[in-house]
Amino acid sequence: MTVPRLAAVLLILLFGVCTYPGADLVSLAVRLTPPPAVASGAPSGSLPWLHVAHPEGGPPYIADHQGRLVLLHGAIPGGLIDYWSGTDPSRTNPPPFFPIDPAAYNGRCPNNYAVIGVPPLCQEDLAQMAALGFNSMRLPLSWSLLEPERGRFSQTYVDRVGQVVDWARALGIYVIIDMHQNAYSRYVGRAVPPPLPNGDVAQLGYNTGAPAWATLTDGLPSEVFMGQREVNPAVLEANSNFWYDRSGIQDEYIASLAFLAKRFRDDSAVAGYSINNEPWPGWNLPPGFEDLLLFPFYRRVIDALTGVRDGLPCPTHIYMPAVCGYPDLDVHDLRHLIFLDTGLLREVTDFPTHLGLPVSSYPNLVLALHAYTHVFTLDHLLHQQPEKANYPWGGFDQSYALAEREAKALNAALFVAEFGGPSSTDSLVLTNQLLEQERHRVGFAFWIWKENCGGWAMHDGVSCTPGDISPQPSSGCLRAGRERLLARVYPRESADARLSYHYDAGTGAFSLQVHGRAGDPPTVVFIPREVTGEVNASGAVDQLVTTNPDGSRLVTDSPTGGAFSITVTPAPLDVIPCV
Amino acid sequence: MRDRAATRALVLGLLALPFGILAPIAIWTGASSLRRIRSSNRELTGKASATVGLVAGVAAAAFFFAGAAYWWLAS
Numbered sequence: 001m002t003v004p005r006l007a008a009v010l011l012i013l014l015f016g017v018c019t020y021p022g023a024d025l026v027s028l029a030v031r032l033t034p035p036p037a038v039a040s041g042a043p044s045g046s047l048p049w050l051h052v053a054h055p056e057g058g059p060p061y062i063a064d065h066q067g068r069l070v071l072l073h074g075a076i077p078g079g080l081i082d083y084w085s086g087t088d089p090s091r092t093n094p095p096p097f098f099p100i101d102p103a104a105y106n107g108r109c110p111n112n113y114a115v116i117g118v119p120p121l122c123q124e125d126l127a128q129m130a131a132l133g134f135n136s137m138r139l140p141l142s143w144s145l146l147e148p149e150r151g152r153f154s155q156t157y158v159d160r161v162g163q164v165v166d167w168a169r170a171l172g173i174y175v176i177i178d179m180h181q182n183a184y185s186r187y188v189g190r191a192v193p194p195p196l197p198n199g200d201v202a203q204l205g206y207n208t209g210a211p212a213w214a215t216l217t218d219g220l221p222s223e224v225f226m227g228q229r230e231v232n233p234a235v236l237e238a239n240s241n242f243w244y245d246r247s248g249i250q251d252e253y254i255a256s257l258a259f260l261a262k263r264f265r266d267d268s269a270v271a272g273y274s275i276n277n278e279p280w281p282g283w284n285l286p287p288g289f290e291d292l293l294l295f296p297f298y299r300r301v302i303d304a305l306t307g308v309r310d311g312l313p314c315p316t317h318i319y320m321p322a323v324c325g326y327p328d329l330d331v332h333d334l335r336h337l338i339f340l341d342t343g344l345l346r347e348v349t350d351f352p353t354h355l356g357l358p359v360s361s362y363p364n365l366v367l368a369l370h371a372y373t374h375v376f377t378l379d380h381l382l383h384q385q386p387e388k389a390n391y392p393w394g395g396f397d398q399s400y401a402l403a404e405r406e407a408k409a410l411n412a413a414l415f416v417a418e419f420g421g422p423s424s425t426d427s428l429v430l431t432n433q434l435l436e437q438e439r440h441r442v443g444f445a446f447w448i449w450k451e452n453c454g455g456w457a458m459h460d461g462v463s464c465t466p467g468d469i470s471p472q473p474s475s476g477c478l479r480a481g482r483e484r485l486l487a488r489v490y491p492r493e494s495a496d497a498r499l500s501y502h503y504d505a506g507t508g509a510f511s512l513q514v515h516g517r518a519g520d521p522p523t524v525v526f527i528p529r530e531v532t533g534e535v536n537a538s539g540a541v542d543q544l545v546t547t548n549p550d551g552s553r554l555v556t557d558s559p560t561g562g563a564f565s566i567t568v569t570p571a572p573l574d575v576i577p578c579v
Numbered sequence: 580m581r582d583r584a585a586t587r588a589l590v591l592g593l594l595a596l597p598f599g600i601l602a603p604i605a606i607w608t609g610a611s612s613l614r615r616i617r618s619s620n621r622e623l624t625g626k627a628s629a630t631v632g633l634v635a636g637v638a639a640a641a642f643f644f645a646g647a648a649y650w651w652l653a654s
Contacts, residue, residue: 005627012593012631019596020642027646288597291646355646356654405654 018321023291026323027357030299030310031411035363038334046172049268049335052364052413053497059404060413061497062337062366062443066521068493072174072271072443074136075129075458075486076418077450079121080160082142084186084204087115087467092190092204093212096145100156102163111471114452114464117205119474123167125449128478130171131550132487133528136271137173138417138445139164140180144187144211146256153259162263169269176339176417176445177264178274179257181209183229184238188215191234194223202232209277214249216241226381230280230344239282243293248317250297254304258329261305265333272337274368274417275301278344290343290354292322298340300326302360307332310360339368339417340410342403347376350392350399356409367407368417369442371399371433375421386428396432400440414440420447422455426481431505434485438502446486450475458482477578484575487528489568494523495559507570508533514566516540516559525555525566533571539564584612585625588632595636599643602636609633 016022038051050070053063062070085097097113098120104110109122129137145157161177168175186207194201202222207229215238222234229235242249257273264270275298281289299311303326311325320326338360346353347370359365373396374380379389392398407414416437421429437444451457452472453464460476489503489510501512508531514523518540527535529551537543537555540562546554557566588609595602612629 008631012635015593016596016635016638019639020599020646021596021638024642024646027649285598287599292597352650355643356650357646358653405650409650409654 017323019288019292023296023322023357026311027359030361031358033310033361035361036306036308036334038363046169047174047269050174050271050337051335052337052366054363054411055497058497059408060411061441062413062415064493066495068495068521069441069497069499070443070493071441071490072136072415072445073486073488073490074134074138074173074444075446075449076138076140076178077121077125078118078140078448079125080142080145080164081118081140081180081208082144082186083117083206083208085116087469089190089203090192093187100145100154100160102156102160105160105163109474112452112462112474113470114462114468114472116452117454118448118451119462119472121164122474125474126164126167126171126173129449130173131529131552132483133490133526133552135173135492135526136176136443136445137168138176138178138274140178140277141260142180142208143214143253143256144185144209146260147252148211150213150252153256158260158263161260165264165267165269173269174271175269176271176274176337177260178277178339178417180277182278183207183209183232183235184242184280185210185212185215187212188217188232188234188238189222191221191223195221196223196233199223199225200227202229210238210242210249214242214252216246216249235280236282239280240284241282243282243284243289243297244319245317250320251317254301254326255329257301258304258331261331261333261336264336265331268335270336272339272364272366273305274339274341277341278347278370279341280344286343286345286353287355291357294343295340295354295357295359296320296322296324298338299359300324302338302362303327304329305331305333305338306362307334308360308362310362334362335364337364337366338362339366339415340412341368341370341417342406346370347372348378348381350377350402352402352406356406358409358411363411365410365412366415367403367410367412368415369399369403371416371419371436372421373399373433374425374429386425396436397439400436400442404440414442416442416444418445418447420456423479423481424455426485430482430485434488434505441497441499458486478576480575480578483530484573487530489525489527489531492524492526493521495520496523499523504570508568508573509570510566510568512566513563514557514559515563516561518559518561520559522556522558523566525557527553527555527568530573530575531568531571532574533569536567536569537564541566580623582612582616582619582623582625582629584608585616585629585632588612588636589628590632592632592635592639595639599639602640602643605632605636606640609636
């Protein structure tokens with residue numbers, strides 16, 4: 001064989017290693033690797049450690065220290081996100097709007113202003129969440145605030161996160177720390193007038209994520225197409241550069257996550273980390289994007305944070321193919337959950353956009369589904385009305401049934417890390433999403449807790465007159481329709497991971513069917529203050545009902561061996577009056 | 580003279596490694612190019628490119644569909 005031919009063959013083999021053949025083989029090795037010893041230890045503080053249980057033959061699920069299925073219900077506050085702010089759209093890089101120093105939030109709350117998308121997050125917000133029965137919160141952060149300058153991590157910002165975690169811990173609320181991004185960054189720029197034909201001026205109000213130094217747009221214009229903030233040449237280029245680790249920016253991202261994870265390594269109130277919110281492929285296409293770039297990136301983050309060594313050792317600070325693992329960054333966190341968001345395009349299709357190859361031998365993995373049927377799916381993009389939409393063909397269940405399979409293939413639990421939409425669609429969208437979550441026994445994080453001028457939040461917004469720079473309250477009233485739907489009766493913990501339950505937000509009625517063995521840890525059901533019906537139990541169970549000072553009730557059912565059921569009778573809901 | 584489909588097969592075969600969906604086209608193009616080259620009494624060249632395209636296409640198909648099969652079996 002001549003030298004050029006040998007070189008060509010080697011090049012092709014190398015290309016194979018970097019693409020599906022290599023990815024398949026590493027995934028097979030990951031699947032065959034025994035999981036690392038994960039010791040949760042005794043519960044520390046008020047909240048037990050969570051982990052992912054892997055029952056023989058059944059789907060993995062989030063569990064507590066007693067092995068019980070845990071359902072997390074919560075909302076997503078945006079107060080720690082680095083959103084663009086201001087009244088002058090031409091000013092593309094204003095400084096962070098709300099104070100980052102935790103001292104500004106000790107016993108007080110900074111003023112809110114309508115010039116930014118969301119209000120500040122304050123201690124009162126967590127008390128309000130707890131009052132609705134939320135036992136978790138997905139807390140979005142911004143890389144731009146965590147590492148404002150390359151290599152300089154903000155201890156102040158991490159302290160601010162720690163402050164929120166402290167508030168949450170005191171109320172028994174788990175925190176899912178979410179490395180948030182939308183359309184890559186608010187530093188992608190804004191071309192006026194848009195130089196490319198058919199483009200619109202980019203509105204940066206909801207762009208967030210990367211710091212300016214990590215936003216490599218290569219001079220491509222920032223203008224949006226099809227009204228979608230992500231369909232923007234600058235955003236596509238910046239994302240692509242991130243996935244290909246141009247200038248080592250992916251390494252910096254992993255280092256910033258490690259900096260964060262070191263702070264919370266021994267804190268059980270932090271349920272875990274969501275590595276990247278709604279990953280956008282840039283110029284790449286599925287399924288190669290997910291299988292060859294995104295999920296291998298997740299593997300590298302897991303390697304760095306946990307010290308497990310999946311994937312091959314590779315040079316860093318340069319494009320790392322799918323086969324690569326990552327060096328141990330000396331965090332050695334083997335107790336937190338790692339939430340893996342599916343690619344953003346899955347939200348559009350409600351259908352898997354990748355093969356679901358096993359990503360890591362670390363056992364505490366959670367597939368984080370963003371369920372936006374009729375909100376972001378193809379039918380919506382084609383301007384169909386949700387009631388008359390002819391996609392998804394499998395209805396609301398399509399996304400959930402397939403996600404359950406994706407999670408199982410990844411050896412991960414399933415969690416709805418985001419769902420929501422305009423409040424005008426609640427009777428169809430929210431009602432059916434919640435029904436699917438009950439059917440598939442998954443918890444949720446609702447987008448969004450409060451926002452200033454939109455229609456998606458749990459609360460009404462504030463006065464949004466253009467140019468108004470006067471101080472505002474943190475929100476309007478809690479939306480009664482959303483309180484009815486989201487302040488729910490639900491089983492918080494149960495030893496029966498195959499239980500079935502249903503809450504009817506229209507009547508306040510609830511029913512739960514469980515199988516238990518004598519001596520199993522109890523099933524705990526939360527009844528919010530709003531639900532006033534009578535609690536009944538039947539079957540093999542000893543029941544204890546305690547009423548909390550706020551009027552909510554906690555039902556503790558210890559099985560005595562066999563099937564049992566718990567019901568709450570229909571009764572008018574006592575929603576909070578809007579004053 | 581070079582069979583133009585041989586180069587096409589090579590490109591498609593290499594592209595099929597990251598984009599498995601192209602594998603069937605790479606295989607078909609590579610196989611038909613090889614068939615033409617063989618029956619051309621050495622008038623057409625490009626056998627190496629067509630072969631590499633065909634092999635890469637087969638490998639891409641095998642690994643892509645193995646991944647898809649894993650999904651069906653493991654989920």
